[in-house]
Amino acid sequence: MAQPPLSQRIQRLERELGVRLFERTSRQVRITEAGRLLLAQAREVLARSESFLATARRVRDGETGLLRAALPPDLSGETVAALLSDFGRRHSGLELELHELSTAQQLDRLAAHELDVGVVHHPCDVTGLELGPVLRRELGVLLPRRARAAALEEVPPAALSGHDLILFPRAAAPALYDDLLTTCARAGFTPAAVRHGQGASFVRGLVLSAGAVALCPRDALPLSAGDGDPEVVWRPLSGGAPALRHSAAWLRGRGNAAVHAFAEAATHALRTTAGATPDAPPRPLHLRPASEYWL
Amino acid sequence: MTDALARIHAAFSDAGVTGWLHALDIDSGAQLDAGADQPVCTASVHKLCVLVTLHEQAAAGLLDLTEQVECPPEGRTPGPTGTAAMLDAARLSLRDLAYLMMAVSDNAAADLLLRRVGLDAVNATTARLGLARTRAVHSFGDMLATMKEDAGPDGARALTDPHVITRLRALDPARTNRSTPRDMTRLLGAVWRDEACTPEHGAAVRRILGLQVWPHRLASGFPFDDVHVAGKTGSLPTLRNEVGVVEYPDGGRYAVAVFTRTAQTAATLPAADAVIGTAARIAVDALRAEALRTR
Numbered sequence: 184m185a186q187p188p189l190s191q192r193i194q195r196l197e198r199e200l201g202v203r204l205f206e207r208t209s210r211q212v213r214i215t216e217a218g219r220l221l222l223a224q225a226r227e228v229l230a231r232s233e234s235f236l237a238t239a240r241r242v243r244d245g246e247t248g249l250l251r252a253a254l255p256p257d258l259s260g261e262t263v264a265a266l267l268s269d270f271g272r273r274h275s276g277l278e279l280e281l282h283e284l285s286t287a288q289q290l291d292r293l294a295a296h297e298l299d300v301g302v303v304h305h306p307c308d309v310t311g312l313e314l315g316p317v318l319r320r321e322l323g324v325l326l327p328r329r330a331r332a333a334a335l336e337e338v339p340p341a342a343l344s345g346h347d348l349i350l351f352p353r354a355a356a357p358a359l360y361d362d363l364l365t366t367c368a369r370a371g372f373t374p375a376a377v378r379h380g381q382g383a384s385f386v387r388g389l390v391l392s393a394g395a396v397a398l399c400p401r402d403a404l405p406l407s408a409g410d411g412d413p414e415v416v417w418r419p420l421s422g423g424a425p426a427l428r429h430s431a432a433w434l435r436g437r438g439n440a441a442v443h444a445f446a447e448a449a450t451h452a453l454r455t456t457a458g459a460t461p462d463a464p465p466r467p468l469h470l471r472p473a474s475e476y477w478l
Numbered sequence: 479m480t481d482a483l484a485r486i487h488a489a490f491s492d493a494g495v496t497g498w499l500h501a502l503d504i505d506s507g508a509q510l511d512a513g514a515d516q517p518v519c520t521a522s523v524h525k526l527c528v529l530v531t532l533h534e535q536a537a538a539g540l541l542d543l544t545e546q547v548e549c550p551p552e553g554r555t556p557g558p559t560g561t562a563a564m565l566d567a568a569r570l571s572l573r574d575l576a577y578l579m580m581a582v583s584d585n586a587a588a589d590l591l592l593r594r595v596g597l598d599a600v601n602a603t604t605a606r607l608g609l610a611r612t613r614a615v616h617s618f619g620d621m622l623a624t625m626k627e628d629a630g631p632d633g634a635r636a637l638t639d640p641h642v643i644t645r646l647r648a649l650d651p652a653r654t655n656r657s658t659p660r661d662m663t664r665l666l667g668a669v670w671r672d673e674a675c676t677p678e679h680g681a682a683v684r685r686i687l688g689l690q691v692w693p694h695r696l697a698s699g700f701p702f703d704d705v706h707v708a709g710k711t712g713s714l715p716t717l718r719n720e721v722g723v724v725e726y727p728d729g730g731r732y733a734v735a736v737f738t739r740t741a742q743t744a745a746t747l748p749a750a751d752a753v754i755g756t757a758a759r760i761a762v763d764a765l766r767a768e769a770l771r772t773r
Contacts, residue, residue, distance in 0.1 A: 308496060308716075308741040309644045317640060358494050358741035430640070465635040472558040473692055474745055475522050475583045475713040478626045478634045 250277055250441045253284040253292070253301040254449075256351075256381060257427070259403045259457065266452035273444040285355035293434050300442045302449050305428040306358040313438055315431030315446040318459035320400040322426055323419045325390055328412075337421040341371025348374035349389050349397035351381050359427075363398065366425035390415050400427060402457040428462060429453060479510060482764035486512050486757045493753035495718070495738040500659035501761035502733045504667045504723070508768055510761045514660040517611065517651040518737040521621075521712030522583045523662065523719050524600075524614055524655045529576055529686065530669065531595050531603040533679035536572075543573040543682075547590055555619035560584025573682070580686045580710060585618045592617050604661075607668050612657040621655065624648050625714070637715040638743040648714055659735035662721040666733035670723055684708060687722065694748065695720040696734065699755025700762075716740050718747075720754050724762055732765055734758040 197204050204218035214222070254263060270279065284292065286307050292298035293312065305317055324343065326333050332342040348367070353360040367373070378395055380386050389395045391414055404417050431446030438446075453459035470477065490497040498513030520527075536543050549561050549568040559582035561568055561575075570578075575591055578584035592600070597614055604612040616624075624647045629636045636642045647653045668674035669683050687708035695718065697707040709722020721735040736754045740747055 305640050306742045306744075307640075308739060309640050310649075310739065312644055314641055314644060357491065361494055362742070435644070462639075465632070465638050468635045468638065468745060470558060470634060470745055472563075472582070473694065473711075473713070473751075474558060475585075475711065476622060476625070476715075477556040477558050477562070477585075478622065478629060478637075 248277065248441075249280055250274075250445060251280045251282070251297065251299045252445050253282040253289045253298055255286060255289075255302055255304060255429070256283050257400070257403050258302075258453075262402065262452050262456045265456045266448045269448040269451055270445055273448065274441055277441055279445075285351075286359065287355055287357065289432070293432065296434070296437075299437065300431060300433040300445045302429055302453075303432045304356045304359045305430065306362060307356065308358075309432070311435050312432045313435050315450050317428055317430040317462040318450065318453050319462050320402070320427045320429070320453070320457055320459050321419070322398045322424060323401050323417050325386065325397040325399050325404075325415055325417050327390055327394055328414055328416050330394065330396070333416050333418065335418060338418045339371065339422040340367050340420060340424055341422075343367075343372045343374075343396050346374060347376045347378050347393060347395040348372075349378050349380050349386055349395050352379045355381075363425045366423070370423040370425075387415055398425065400457065426463075429459070479764055479768070482510060482760050483512055485760050489753050489756045489760065490738065493749045493756075494742060494747070495740050495750050495753060497736060497738040497753070497757060498659050499734070499736045499757050499761060500663045501735075501758065501765055502663040502667055503765045503769065504670050504731045504733055505729075506769060508765055509663075510764055511660075512757075512761070514663075514735075515611075515658050516737070517656055517658060518719070519649060519651050519712075519714065519717055520612075520655045520657045520662075521648075521714045521717055521719060522585075522588075522618070523657070523710055523712035523721050525579050525583065525588050525618075526662075526665065526687075526710045526721065527600050527604050527612065527614065528588060528591055528595065529580060529683055530607075530665065530674050531600045532572065532576055532591055533675045533683055534603055535595055535599065537676045537679050541572060541594065543576075544571045546571055547575060547594070549575075549586065549590060554586040555589040555617070556622060557583070557585030557618075560587055561590075562586035577686055577689060581689045581691055583711060585622070589617050589619050604665070607665060607674060609657065609661040609665055612661045612665075614655045615653070616655065621648050624654070637745070640743060643716060643743055646715065649717065659721075659737055662735035663733040666721060666723050666735075670731060670733065684723075690722075694751040695754040696722045696724075696736070696758050697755060698752050699757070699759035700724055715745070716743060718750050718754060720758075722758075724758070726766070730766055730769065732762045734761060 202217045203215055206213045206215055286304045289301035289303050290307060324338055332338045378389055380389055386397050390397060431449050433442045486499060498516040500514035501510040535541050546569055549570060551567055554562055556562055560578040562585045575587040578587040579591060600614050628646045629642055669680055672680040675683060690709055692711055695711055696709045700707050704727045706725040707722060709720050712719035716739050719737045723731055723733050725731045736757055740750045
């Protein structure tokens with residue numbers, strides 16, 4: 184540092200403290216007794232400020248502290264376990280507070296800063312969010328073994344006609360709910376009634392008692408509905424069937440190293456344990472004149 | 479009123495949108511506020527501000543509404559309607575361009591008028607009318623150019639991709655033309671009370687607003703031959719807006735501004751269009767019921 188600015192700063196400090204820190208003669212500058220006393224403490228303060236900033240840096244980089252994360256209820260235990268162990272390897276020092284929340288609940292909590300990162304279903308309102316890659320999980324159908332469509336290896340949605348459909352309550356992910364019904368209808372399946380249910384055993388009960396069918400990705404099959412279940416079977420859907428689309432999501436500008444690590448672990452776990460694939464390319468888009476925009 | 483608010487929110491949620499509404503009894507000043515001060519992207523609703531500015535300048539003798547304007551096909555602002563969609567050179571008066579801008583949301587006509595009056599004049603007009611939170615920051619062509627740039631090489635098809643939606647500047651009220659529902663009903667109230675322009679120009683503005691061709695939004699909520707609906711829509715990916723005035727044969731007149739955003743990224747969502755009319759109708763019914771009670 185050039186001499187004049189340095190002496191100006193020293194003088195400013197002396198004025199601020201009301202204490203003379205240096206004796207100045209024309210030939211030399213010597214620290215005063217008061218200066219010597221304050222010097223030791225000044226060094227301590229500086230060291231503590233360094234460590235204060237370092238802690239802030241570690242929290243920012245996600246190395247300490249707490250990450251509040253959420254997953255939707257339709258992931259398999261295997262996917263959750265893979266995600267957790269992958270994330271633990273990346274960030275062992277971090278406390279993870281994991282919640283099972285619907286897309287709507289996750290969006291509310293992200294907006295309220297009560298959640299750091301989640302895995303949401305698309306479509307959803309993505310205002311103010313940043314997203315990880317959107318992945319797609321193909322849906323199959325759970326149906327009574329006695330149903331005629333159960334004899335097929337792959338079930339076109341139209342073959343489900345006559346059955347009621349079991350779906351999660353609309354409030355959990357309204358746009359996805361509407362999307363699933365619309366896609367089913369377009370593929371030839373308009374259920375006479377929609378019954379709401381989510382828990383695996385409740386859904387199985389509805390399938391058995393009411394002859395209803397449920398949409399379910401292969402990886403999230405209830406344990407009982409494997410090949411061993413004498414009464415309920417799972418079949419892949421074909422021909423324009425609906426799918427689930429997920430991505431990690433966090434509030435724009437609030438993505439730190441821990442958030443990114445969670446997003447990557449979730450993406451990886453969905454790919455490896457849930458058979459998720461990259462989102463399908465967009466369908467043709469015929470903008471109508473009332474759209475008012477044109478690119 | 480609280481019942482009406484709950485029903486408006488329920489209607490929005492059933493239609494899969496997040497919505498903000500302000501309704502104003504133009505004569506009594508009674509109002510209904512369902513997020514009236516939310517900053518919103520105006521999109522083509524801002525053409526209303528251009529229209530009022532044009533008539534203000536005509537009243538001041540700065541321009542003649544019958545002045546002819548050359549509309550060459552080169553360099554036209556893109557759009558699916560009006561001169562924006564036409565292929566050959568045209569020549570129209572300022573007031574006929576204004577008609578196309580409002581009746582079919584003609585982007586090219588709007589930008590020709592905006593060039594004639596100036597962006598600063600539009601902001602001066604809205605400021606003069608006390609619309610403190612209304613601001614135009616770019617022309618309609620410039621707004622579409624940001625969308626084209628943000629959408630990337632896949633063009634309009636990319637607009638259904640949630641990642642693209644999160645990065646569109648045109649969907650961020652801080653970075654594009656903006657207002658609030660309350661500012662827009664204030665503007666409409668001023669136009670209908672002849673406070674925005676002279677009575678002669680006010681009548682011309684009201685005539686043009688009554689010639690809008692779209693039946694799917696505000697007008698859909700008022701299926702009555704004896705009720706007059708005048709308005710201007712605005713649309714961008716996930717955004718659907720309309721502001722307008724509904725006039726009953728008993729003299730009741732109500733300014734309504736509805737701005738919505740869908741979770742779905744699809745361009746064609748009739749239910750999201752229609753809920754603008756549904757919500758406006760609930761609001762107007764509530765304002766009318768209150769006026770009858772207090773009469």
